[in-house]
Amino acid sequence: MKVACLGAGYFAQFHYDAWRRIDGVDLVGACDRDPSKADATGATAFSDLGAMLDTAKPDILDIITPPSSHAEAIARAVKAGVKAIICQKPFCTSLEEARTSTRLTASAGIPLIIHENFRFQPWYRAAKEVLDQGRIGTPHQLTFRLRTGDGQGPQAYLDRQPYFQTMPRLLVHETGVHWVDTFRYLFGRPTAVYADLRRLNPAISGEDAGHILFDFHGGRRALFDGNRLLDHAAQNQRTTLGEGLFEGTEGTLTLTGDGGLHLRRFGAIDAETVLAPKKWAGFGGDCVFALQKHVVDALQLGTPFENEAADYLFVLEVEAAIYRSAEIKARVEV
Numbered sequence: 001m002k003v004a005c006l007g008a009g010y011f012a013q014f015h016y017d018a019w020r021r022i023d024g025v026d027l028v029g030a031c032d033r034d035p036s037k038a039d040a041t042g043a044t045a046f047s048d049l050g051a052m053l054d055t056a057k058p059d060i061l062d063i064i065t066p067p068s069s070h071a072e073a074i075a076r077a078v079k080a081g082v083k084a085i086i087c088q089k090p091f092c093t094s095l096e097e098a099r100t101s102t103r104l105t106a107s108a109g110i111p112l113i114i115h116e117n118f119r120f121q122p123w124y125r126a127a128k129e130v131l132d133q134g135r136i137g138t139p140h141q142l143t144f145r146l147r148t149g150d151g152q153g154p155q156a157y158l159d160r161q162p163y164f165q166t167m168p169r170l171l172v173h174e175t176g177v178h179w180v181d182t183f184r185y186l187f188g189r190p191t192a193v194y195a196d197l198r199r200l201n202p203a204i205s206g207e208d209a210g211h212i213l214f215d216f217h218g219g220r221r222a223l224f225d226g227n228r229l230l231d232h233a234a235q236n237q238r239t240t241l242g243e244g245l246f247e248g249t250e251g252t253l254t255l256t257g258d259g260g261l262h263l264r265r266f267g268a269i270d271a272e273t274v275l276a277p278k279k280w281a282g283f284g285g286d287c288v289f290a291l292q293k294h295v296v297d298a299l300q301l302g303t304p305f306e307n308e309a310a311d312y313l314f315v316l317e318v319e320a321a322i323y324r325s326a327e328i329k330a331r332v333e334v
């Protein structure tokens with residue numbers, strides 16, 4: 001399977017590293033408009049996407065650039081006849097543009113998978129198994145407290161992701177969207193949302209704190225409680241980005257900042273470890289590797305993809321409902 005990547009910025013390092021660790025994958029090109037960045041990946045470097053598609057003839061194009069480049073890159077990959085496209089989130093610059101790109105790939109019969117990696121984190125895979133096995137009884141509530149600890153003061157985010165400072169929408173659009181998707185992975189599609197969003201750091205443009213309440217069928221709920229200025233107990237704040245609770249009638253799962261997952265039975269004090277913390281390769285429990293491997297496996301075995309674009313559009317609709325709710329200060333049906 002020949003893979004070429006568009007983009008060689010901060011997050012791309014995790015993609016290149018993961019591709020190199022997947023059996024049967026041949027990394028055939030890296031393209032960035034900054035040639036020195038493409039060069040630094042160690043793959044055959046290009047500064048023009050068309051040239052890379054013509055020369056390297058990849059089976060998969062992996063798009064790791066910001067949203068403004070997505071629609072054009074997808075259209076060029078479709079024209080070049082790739083077998084599949086993976087595209088980083090946030091997917092395109094608007095819901096309309098995302099729908100157009102989705103239609104284009106669907107009519108060409110080319111799978112377009114959104115790189116929504118958090119649902120592939122090992123603790124969410126393990127939690128899903130516990131929920132599906134009924135080990136916490138009837139699930140009532142999911143809670144995630146995002147506490148990245150990187151949002152204080154005028155220098156916030158500048159060393160890693162400087163573009164965070166000027167994004168008009170930050171907490172939900174850039175980061176919280178991962179839990180919109182992860183909650184739906186665990187609980188299905190939400191039916192309504194209520195959001196209260198705030199900007200605490202005056203040095204940035206967008207929101208960096210807030211609460212989002214999600215309603216699901218059967219009266220189940222989820223709470224996303226985000227605050228980028230506060231931290232949580234972890235050697236590496238970027239392993240889980242916070243802490244979680246998955247509560248049911250017969251037990252509670254706790255996700256700790258080291259990536260450990262612990263099950264406490266209803267009425268008990270002590271908990272058993274479901275997933276032990278460990279030092280994972282890559283980013284966030286090696287979720288980039290898991291997502292990319294999932295795409296390769298699905299292409300080779302014909303198994304279904306998670307988060308094909310047509311399905312992922314729903315996440316963008318939920319995101320729009322969240323911002324609408326914050327704006328009108330009311331619950332919004334999805």
Ligand SMILES: NC(=O)c1ccc[n+]([C@@H]2O[C@H](COP(=O)([O-])OP(=O)(O)OC[C@H]3O[C@@H](n4cnc5c(N)ncnc54)[C@H](O)[C@@H]3O)[C@@H](O)[C@H]2O)c1
Pocket residue numbers: 006007008009010011012031032033034037064065066067069088089090115116117161163174
């Ligand atoms: N899923 C996740 O966990 C996760 C984490 C971080 C970032 N991201 C997303 O990944 C994307 C990239 O983020 P980043 O932090 O690497 O950004 P970055 O700014 O560090 O890197 C982007 C790179 O893309 C290149 N580029 C931009 N437009 C281009 C074009 N049209 N043609 C060729 N090259 C182009 C730039 O030169 C730059 O090197 C963003 O959409 C971001 O939201 C996702």
